[in-house]
Amino acid sequence: MNAETAPEVFSAKPIRSLDIMGVKKAIPHRYPFLLIDRIEVIQEDKYCVGVKMVTANEQFFAGHFPAQPVMPGVLIIESMAQTACAMLLSKGGFENKIAFFMGIDEAKFRAPVLPGVVLKHHIEILRLGRAGKFRGESYVDEKMVAEATMTFALVDKAAT
Numbered sequence: 001m002n003a004e005t006a007p008e009v010f011s012a013k014p015i016r017s018l019d020i021m022g023v024k025k026a027i028p029h030r031y032p033f034l035l036i037d038r039i040e041v042i043q044e045d046k047y048c049v050g051v052k053m054v055t056a057n058e059q060f061f062a063g064h065f066p067a068q069p070v071m072p073g074v075l076i077i078e079s080m081a082q083t084a085c086a087m088l089l090s091k092g093g094f095e096n097k098i099a100f101f102m103g104i105d106e107a108k109f110r111a112p113v114l115p116g117v118v119l120k121h122h123i124e125i126l127r128l129g130r131a132g133k134f135r136g137e138s139y140v141d142e143k144m145v146a147e148a149t150m151t152f153a154l155v156d157k158a159a160t
Contacts, residue, residue: 006142007122009047014040018090026090027082028098032059035079036121039086048123050083056115071113076146077104080136084123085152088132099152102131107148113140130154 018026018039029035038051054071061069085099113119117140127133131153138146 006120006139006144007137009042009122010049010120010139010142012042012047014042014049015044016041018086022090023082023086026086029082033078034082035075036082036086039083039090041087044091045088045128046125048083048087050079050086050121050123052079052119052121054113054115054117054119058115061115069115071119073107073109073146076109076113076119076138077107077136077148077150079119080121080123080138080146080148081150081152083121084125084134084136084150087123088125088128088154094154096157097154098157099132099154102151102153105149105151107146109146111140111143111145113138113145117141119145 020037023036023039035052036050037053040049042048060072060075064070064072081101089097120139122137124135126135131151133151135149136147137144
């Protein structure tokens, strides 16, 4: 992938999409910690694109930073992770699973993410299984703003 501009996958036709209701069905996150609005699956178990509309009303902007709001890098990483997990957990067969972080490697933040932008994540699944691995890149206006490689574990949901 080119570090300067958005990957070609952004213009690829999705094989399936998840709106906000589909995202909420796939992962347990809710406001104020649901950090993804839509997902377009490009190639099942391989690539997807996630979209987060970053609004001025985001709760974290009240404290980070009031006079100069910037989306915290850790939340950009979390938004990437939610994108990857929603893609995987939404395809069926994972109804009783939840994903937990195991590691974050090679995280880099290249530009601030400000209120009013559309944050797009390009997610590439590198390994699937009980312990999986993916690479995420985040873009604003086709310019990379963050990237990381992450590992996760799929575990059984706790009984309710």
